[in-house]
Amino acid sequence: MSERPLPRAERRRRTEGKILDAARVLFAEMGFERTTIRAVARAAEVDPALVMQYFGNKEELFRKAVRVTPVPDAGLDADQLVDHLLGTLTVKMGELPQGSLAMMRSMLTHPEAAASAREVLGRQIDRLAESIPGDDARLRAALMTTIMLGLTVGHHLLELDELRDAPQEEIARVLRPSLRALTGPEVS
């Protein structure tokens, strides 16, 4: 029962964190529209008005809550970027960051989330295209990206049984040839 007064700055930091955590969870579960400021406040054990005071409006709260982790490293050569994609897959399966989930959950119905998704995916396409030879490098990169997109949507957002039941290593193993087939123009 140590009721130390707790300095103001620290208190503010913690409250903001609680609100952001609650918002992330709810946005990831319900999407932007179905998530109410009141529900976020309730989950964070805080008054709804305080959420406004901290973030101004719902859009801004969403923006701050879903800050997606930037696309990491670049400049991989040839086919090992398949391993890289499948690597992020392994990471994703375990604990796809809640913020990214929240963003993806709303990307089809919230304009700003859609723009954010396009930007993130576009960056990944750019990065992949650099490592792929041929005229249609961008198309191949885009298809690799949409494959991973579909996998993430099916797995984490729609929670299809077949994907939920399969261990991530097996998914990676079975999917690898499909990605490898896109790393370069094999025939033509």
Place this chain on the structure above:
Amino acid sequence: MSERPLPRAERRRRTEGKILDAARVLFAEMGFERTTIRAVARAAEVDPALVMQYFGNKEELFRKAVRVTPVPDAGLDADQLVDHLLGTLTVKMGELPQGSLAMMRSMLTHPEAAASAREVLGRQIDRLAESIPGDDARLRAALMTTIMLGLTVGHHLLELDELRDAPQEEIARVLRPSLRALTGPEVS
């Protein structure tokens, strides 16, 4: 200017059609939450109350409007189902039925649309799995399905530049090896 009185049954049929068409377009564009009954009524040039009178409530309007085209034929053998998938792709690119688009637009944020999507995808997985040999047939079928899902999401819902600019035949050509790689256990 033939102002024929127009029989009641016919009149009813047309009005219902106008409302459903408007609803499909708006649901497909904005998703369930952002589409208001009032907006549907305005687009259909009708009173909002009439929409209620015809469909009871918004959920029911959505249900009737997005009636997804049932998964067609079955029992394809071996690898020509890839061609079938890529064939539906060709169809989809041209004029993916507005109802399916509406359903997919809301599948991440509307519970019933999510259930509907799971059902449709599940049926496709079942159907594909029948034509694939091996223990992991279901996983392979699921991955083929998510690949097409990701493509549709990226192309029609997020409208990624790389996919919008590419002619459908080229997408099919480049993607075919990735799907073929999933039609059977080649190595192990």
Place this chain on the structure above:
DNA sequence: TCGTTGAGTCAACGCCTGTTGAGCGAATGG
């Protein structure tokens, strides 16, 4: 010690939503 700051609460506002019930007027059918 005491005025000031600022975190947090409370009650309310205005708006928009889905939804309803009363009513109008034209097509219907006996």
Place this chain on the structure above:
DNA sequence: CCATTCGCTCAACAGGCGTTGACTCAACGA
């Protein structure tokens, strides 16, 4: 021809939403 059906409109309701401003009270700093 007339009573009835029924497609359709109008005005309004209740409820939930994001958002606001006044207020409380404990931490702060001089």
